[in-house]
Amino acid sequence: MTTYTIPAKMSGTGTIHDTASQFGDRExxxxxxxxxxxxxxxxxxxxxxxxxxxxxxASEAIDISAREREFSHVIIDRDGERYTIDDLxxxx
Numbered sequence: 316m317t318t319y320t321i322p323a324k325m326s327g328t329g330t331i332h333d334t335a336s337q338f339g340d341r342e343x344x345x346x347x348x349x350x351x352x353x354x355x356x357x358x359x360x361x362x363x364x365x366x367x368x369x370x371x372x373a374s375e376a377i378d379i380s381a382r383e384r385e386f387s388h389v390i391i392d393r394d395g396e397r398y399t400i401d402d403l404x405x406x407x
Contacts, residue, residue: 316347317344317345317349317393319345319391319395320342321334321335321340321343323336323337323338324336333356333357334354334365334388336357338357341367343367346369350370350372351369351370351373351390351398352367352368352390353376353380353388353389354389354390354391355383355386358387373403376403377407380403390403
């Protein structure tokens with residue numbers, strides 16, 4: 316099981332579009348086979364870990380990102396590297 320931690324931000328800093336939460340670190344659990352996570356801005360979740368989706372490959376991450384396009388989000392890999400949909404299309 317692989318997890319990536321998005322460190323908390325100080326209260327009153329950043330914007331509602333940040334993936335970092337003012338309430339604490341966010342632990343993104345990739346499980347056994349997840350390669351990418353589509354992480355919604357912490358604004359959309361509760362005061363806990365927020366909302367994120369795990370994708371097994373680049374194609375699935377693209378699909379999830381397209382489905383969630385109405386919401387601020389980022390796509391990250393297991394190491395926390397950020398990707399755009401165009402980056403992922405080259406990997407799909």
